[in-house]
Amino acid sequence: MTEPPERAPAAVAVRARIRGGLGAARGLASADDLAAWVATTWDEHRRDLFAFASALSRDPDVADDLVAEAFLRLIREARADRMPDDPRAWLYRVVANLSLSRGRRLQTAQRFVRHLVDRRVTEPADARLLRNELPSDLHAALLALKPDARVAVVMAARGCSGREIATALGRSDTSTRTLLHRARLDLRARLSTGGHR
Amino acid sequence: MTDHAWLADAIVRPAFGSPDPAMHATADAHIASCAACRATLGAVRSDAIRIAAFDAGEPAPWVHHRVLAAADPHRRSWGDATRLLVLALLTIGALAGGIAGGGALLGLRDAAESPPPPPQTTLADLVAGKAIVWKSQAALLAADRITLQANGATLHPGGSPTKVGGDPGNLKYSTLEIAWAEIGLEQRINLYLAADASSWWMTEARAYDNVGPNPDWAMLDVGLVGRQPLGQAFRGDLDLSGVGRKGPVHLQVSGAVLAMSPQPSFVDPAIGGGPLATDPFASGGTLHCSGILQLRPMDAEREMAARGIRLSWRFNWKTGPNTGYAELRLHAPPTGYISRTALGGDGELIVFVEDPTRPESDPIGFPADCPPPSPA
Numbered sequence: 001m002t003e004p005p006e007r008a009p010a011a012v013a014v015r016a017r018i019r020g021g022l023g024a025a026r027g028l029a030s031a032d033d034l035a036a037w038v039a040t041t042w043d044e045h046r047r048d049l050f051a052f053a054s055a056l057s058r059d060p061d062v063a064d065d066l067v068a069e070a071f072l073r074l075i076r077e078a079r080a081d082r083m084p085d086d087p088r089a090w091l092y093r094v095v096a097n098l099s100l101s102r103g104r105r106l107q108t109a110q111r112f113v114r115h116l117v118d119r120r121v122t123e124p125a126d127a128r129l130l131r132n133e134l135p136s137d138l139h140a141a142l143l144a145l146k147p148d149a150r151v152a153v154v155m156a157a158r159g160c161s162g163r164e165i166a167t168a169l170g171r172s173d174t175s176t177r178t179l180l181h182r183a184r185l186d187l188r189a190r191l192s193t194g195g196h197r
Numbered sequence: 198m199t200d201h202a203w204l205a206d207a208i209v210r211p212a213f214g215s216p217d218p219a220m221h222a223t224a225d226a227h228i229a230s231c232a233a234c235r236a237t238l239g240a241v242r243s244d245a246i247r248i249a250a251f252d253a254g255e256p257a258p259w260v261h262h263r264v265l266a267a268a269d270p271h272r273r274s275w276g277d278a279t280r281l282l283v284l285a286l287l288t289i290g291a292l293a294g295g296i297a298g299g300g301a302l303l304g305l306r307d308a309a310e311s312p313p314p315p316p317q318t319t320l321a322d323l324v325a326g327k328a329i330v331w332k333s334q335a336a337l338l339a340a341d342r343i344t345l346q347a348n349g350a351t352l353h354p355g356g357s358p359t360k361v362g363g364d365p366g367n368l369k370y371s372t373l374e375i376a377w378a379e380i381g382l383e384q385r386i387n388l389y390l391a392a393d394a395s396s397w398w399m400t401e402a403r404a405y406d407n408v409g410p411n412p413d414w415a416m417l418d419v420g421l422v423g424r425q426p427l428g429q430a431f432r433g434d435l436d437l438s439g440v441g442r443k444g445p446v447h448l449q450v451s452g453a454v455l456a457m458s459p460q461p462s463f464v465d466p467a468i469g470g471g472p473l474a475t476d477p478f479a480s481g482g483t484l485h486c487s488g489i490l491q492l493r494p495m496d497a498e499r500e501m502a503a504r505g506i507r508l509s510w511r512f513n514w515k516t517g518p519n520t521g522y523a524e525l526r527l528h529a530p531p532t533g534y535i536s537r538t539a540l541g542g543d544g545e546l547i548v549f550v551e552d553p554t555r556p557e558s559d560p561i562g563f564p565a566d567c568p569p570p571s572p573a
Contacts, residue, residue, distance in 0.1 A: 162213035
């Protein structure tokens with residue numbers, strides 16, 4: 001089981017400085033610090049967050065959208081002097097929420113699906129040059145889980161605590177324990193049978 | 198709790214811990230003695246390890262650009278077009294050199310040790326004080342001095358250009374095009390830039406050869422700028438040379454700052470999107486008989502977006518008896534009519550809209566091979 005990456009001291013120091021600066025006056029120096037902090041946070045968490053988002057979604061473009069929106073919200077929070085203590089956990093929570101709400105919107109949109117244009121096309125080789133994919137059996141099994149179960153399994157596997165998962169899902173710890181336990185067994189059963197039901 | 202129910206505790210323990218050490222020990226004892234639970238737990242942990250090991254790579258470049266742009270403190274002091282560049286191309290202490298961890302975008306990895314990090318350098322800082330700043334929607338060239346030697350004369354493109362612009366292109370290419378008049382002739386320089394997921398570079402440069410009365414292109418194929426990381430500008434002197442109809446052509450750029458910010462040339466709708474395999478309005482296509490192209494452009498855009506189509510627009514007008522110009526738009530122009538469609542290189546549907554004051558083509562007609570549209 002992987003542990004969450006150790007928080008980089010640079011980000012902590014910069015965050016402390018931004019908080020001081022923003023609290024005192026929202027001047028240029030603070031704004032520069034914020035940009036620096038965002039860049040550092042991006043540098044530290046983008047790949048991790050993109051992997052998380054990619055595991056939750058069928059389409060890498062959706063994962064891009066989720067990551068972009070999460071960071072844009074982080075910037076808004078920081079500008080409003082609500083900089084999270086643990087940006088990684090915060091970003092995971094936002095991506096999880098966005099993924100779940102997107103799933104709900106898509107369910108609503110299913111009735112329009114027959115109007116969509118057929119775009120079954122092989123992506124150009126260079127378009128995803130630097131991207132990897134989950135093993136197809138694992139990804140298919142994950143996508144077959146209910147969305148909140150999928151979020152719980154992937155967050156847990158990527159080192160998020162039970163409390164962080166519960167917060168992201170808006171559930172109690174007890175309910176999340178049960179969800180996570182069942183979801184992991186469900187995933188295992190799907191992988192064992194090769195069926196994604 | 199049944200014996201096998203201890204498995205649940207073991208499965209969630211890495212995330213939740215075990216609040217009761219006695220329960221923890223009991224669970225472990227059961228699992229140690231139960232082959233079935235042990236096998237299940239091993240497999241579940243193996244699944245988690247596979248998920249944890251997954252590295253999807255990098256998000257698309259536009260995500261990076263958008264995030265940096267949103268965080269940039271200087272963007273409000275720039276015009277829209279430049280803003281896109283400045284925000285996307287925050288350059289950064291690493292350009293100034295000597296910053297530990299060259300991959301660190303802002304060179305702040307060691308900030309915890311104090312002293313405070315050096316001030317970050319933005320593109321705005323880099324071009325400040327430059328005598329010449331040329332920019333298109335996706336590229337920028339600033340310099341202290343630019344000279345073009347062609348046909349025995351030394352030309353000064355930085356004087357008063359009649360055109361500075363270029364093709365905004367897409368995520369893979371863009372151009373920077375400059376025109377000016379000197380020695381009684383039209384003069385031109387075109388720079389062609391390309392990009393991939395991680396870098397950008399110059400693929401081609403051209404300049405007019407200063408041979409009247411009709412100057413022609415000389416290809417400057419020596420001295421092109423090599424690969425630069427996306428988000429970083431090239432800095433240095435440019436020395437591009439080639440051969441025209443009357444001898445060498447030589448473009449020298451002193452103190453150059455050259456930057457590229459690849460721009461998407463299309464818009465994906467909120468639902469759907471992605472590359473198209475074929476033009477859905479072509480004969481046999483799913484929307485061939487839809488009548489959408491006969492709507493006003495903005496209404497057509499709404500209909501197509503609702504169907505999940507990746508869209509790019511061109512506002513088209515006639516510039517001469519046999520010439521026209523198609524201006525890239527990300528959304529439907531408010532006026533005009535649709536004249537045709539085409540499939541773009543990124544799988545986007547390009548929709549051409551004619552400027553009604555100087556149209557180049559007629560409105561696209563309702564396809565003759567379709568049943569007439571039914572009355573509303």
